Amino acid sequence: MKEKATSFDIAYLAGVSQSTVSRALRNSPQVNKETRDKVHAIARQLNYKVDKNASNLRKQRSSTLALLLFEDPTTDESLINPFFLSMLGSITRACAQRGQDLLVSFQQLSDDWHADYEDTKKADGIILLGYGDYEDYEEKLNKLLAQETHFVCWGADVEGHPDFTIRSNNRQGGRLAGEHLLALGHKRFAFIGNASAGSPEFNQRFLGFCDALQDAGIDRAAILQYNAISTEQAGQLAVHNLLESGQPVDAIFCASDLIAIGVMQGIQQQGLRIPDNIAVMGFDDIPVASYTTPPLSTIQQDTSLAGEMLVENLLRLVNNQPIETNQIEPKIVIRTSCGTASKG
Amino acid sequence: MKEKATSFDIAYLAGVSQSTVSRALRNSPQVNKETRDKVHAIARQLNYKVDKNASNLRKQRSSTLALLLFEDPTTDESLINPFFLSMLGSITRACAQRGQDLLVSFQQLSDDWHADYEDTKKADGIILLGYGDYEDYEEKLNKLLAQETHFVCWGADVEGHPDFTIRSNNRQGGRLAGEHLLALGHKRFAFIGNASAGSPEFNQRFLGFCDALQDAGIDRAAILQYNAISTEQAGQLAVHNLLESGQPVDAIFCASDLIAIGVMQGIQQQGLRIPDNIAVMGFDDIPVASYTTPPLSTIQQDTSLAGEMLVENLLRLVNNQPIETNQIEPKIVIRTSCGTASKG
DNA sequence: CTGAAAGCGCTTACAG
DNA sequence: CTGAAAGCGCTTACAG
Secondary structure, three states: OOOOOOHHHHHHHHOOOHHHHHHHHOOOOOOOHHHHHHHHHHHHHHOOOOOHHHHHHHHOOOOEEEEEEOOOOOOOOOOOOHHHHHHHHHHHHHHHHOOOEEEEEEOOOOOOHHHHOOOOOOOOEEEEEOOOOHHHHHHHHHHHHHOOOOEEEEOOOOOOOOOOEEEEOHHHHHHHHHHHHHHOOOOOEEEEOOOOOOOHHHHHHHHHHHHHHHHOOOOHHHOEEEOOOOOHHHHHHHHHHHHHOOOOOOEEEEOOHHHHHHHHHHHHHOOOOOOOOOEEEEEEOOHHHHOOOOOOEEEEOOHHHHHHHHHHHHHHHHOOOOOOOOEEOOEEEOOOOOOOOOOO | OOOOOOHHHHHHHHOOOHHHHHHHHOOOOOOOHHHHHHHHHHHHHHOOOOOHHHHHHHHOOOOEEEEEEOOOOOOOOOOOOHHHHHHHHHHHHHHHHOOOEEEEEEOOOOOOHHHHHHHOOOOOEEEEEOOOOHHHHHHHHHHHHHOOOOEEEEOOOOOOOOOOEEEEOHHHHHHHHHHHHHHOOOOOEEEEOOOOOOOHHHHHHHHHHHHHHHHOOOOHHHOEEEOOOOOHHHHHHHHHHHHHOOOOOOEEEEOOHHHHHHHHHHHHHOOOOOOOOOEEEEEEOOHHHHOOOOOOEEEEOOHHHHHHHHHHHHHHHHOOOOOOOOEEOOEEEOOOOOOOOOOO
16 A cells, blocks of 8 residues: 555645645635635545644544443343333444544443543544433442533433433333324223332333323223333233233333233133224334334334434543433324224 | 542542553563552442543554444434344444444445544544445445545445455355245245346345246246336336236245335235235345234344354454455245245 | 744664 | 563654
């Protein structure tokens, strides 16, 4: 490979100083237009590109954001939650639009997130993405906070956690699910998903669901609830237990689409029909949701907007600007897994 | 944020020179063990991390790989091909294991891939991933080659393109599909997918399919073929045309799972049953494949191995080491979309 | 509008 | 085994 051109080479060819080249390349207005043009022309000709390492070192700024995906310790091979994958797509796009590079990694051996990124100056800030047990990583979040790391996190609207969380209005999402199921005439409800402090997002969805049902005069005590983390297996197991219990149920709201898929399989394995015997509603609207049998009605989170907002807010944090908004509104996507006509 | 510690701070506290600190931190064997330990202890205590920008600048090496995803110009919002998403997962893991950072981006405004990464010293090499029209980007690949960029590319085994391509044995994959369909007793076959120079991977799959059928005495001229790029829509359209043509067919091999999904929808919309009336076979084994109705039999590409190999080979290129292997063997995944018993 | 100079924080010959 | 010194390629006060 030919020697890389440096700003000195350009300076020599343009007959100006290296400082001027540097200014010209960044389109500093204080440089004479002609000089600027000449410098740009030569740069193009030499195929010159600013050395990011040098400029980052000098500026003490990397124009790079890090994305850290952390999930429950999956035995490697297993699939990444599809919801995060779509998020990754939109984050990548948002970064590109803003001239930021994106460093991607999974939760590593290291448990000091701060150390790995911002400290090494590889990134100006960190985007955290994952469905872990909230209580497990709260400590790490606090450490990041203490270290004054710039970071932003997709998650629940937990109290005491201000600007750095970006989230869906999960409670509203739960409410939408409840209202839809009610409108279709269902009477006996269950929620499948962890509804506890360790899973604040799921818990909010459950609470919103209860809100809707209570408005319709259904007592919260009448709503069945079975725990499940966000996997098919967990959903299948939970619905198995629910069905075994013999308690009547005609509509199940699942805390995530992955759970819903497991729930549907569990129901069908018992020879029951969806939605005729039991309606199933999901949350997320992952791509698979439209291919299940029957297609899954669900609450959609706008990953495109979410990614935008994550990047936008992180950049604001990095630049010490105030954050404007950190919540996105969910939308219901009606397919056929909950029935279509009223059961009267 | 407190001032970041530098190697000079450590040197001062350890009572040694900064050069020694630098050596000690990289565990240079020429540094006295005691000195080394002392330095490490202080570093840990100060929460010190080597500044990557400075060390990269000095070493002229970034320990970073860039992943460039390019697809047919999708109108942004649309989904990233799930196959690449799983690939991304495994690439991320492979990089982490080798101490490499991973910069991710989509094909950008810029069409000079080389310029964007290696030239700016942000990455030591580039991983190219995408199903575009091969002829469209051949020129770019040649440019990369001319610039002596270090890169590796997931794709077809095109002639004249040596080490930098890593691929599935697509021809063998096509053969597996053909043999499976034959074994189930199917007699009249179609292939849906672009089978031309612009899509060498699809073409290889088609060729392998033909190989198997020819071995069974079926003339290539008897094999129907309809073009389709790798999307549901294209699959649906192609099968529509196939069905319209009135030509009898009882088994369709699709060049990708995405196509297969569209094909299945198209078949079902005509009131036909899968696999009873027509068997459908895919290629890729994307996550959705197991959720379709009926579950899709397909040829699996081992994305985990593929990601490994991509990273491994790129690193070899960067270090001027010879490449050992660049092909992975596909595996058949039998579900129910092709039928189970012999049709006799 | 332009130039000379310092310095970002490292790594690595070179010398001992 | 250790230290003094140079230098990676930039950006940015400072001075004119």
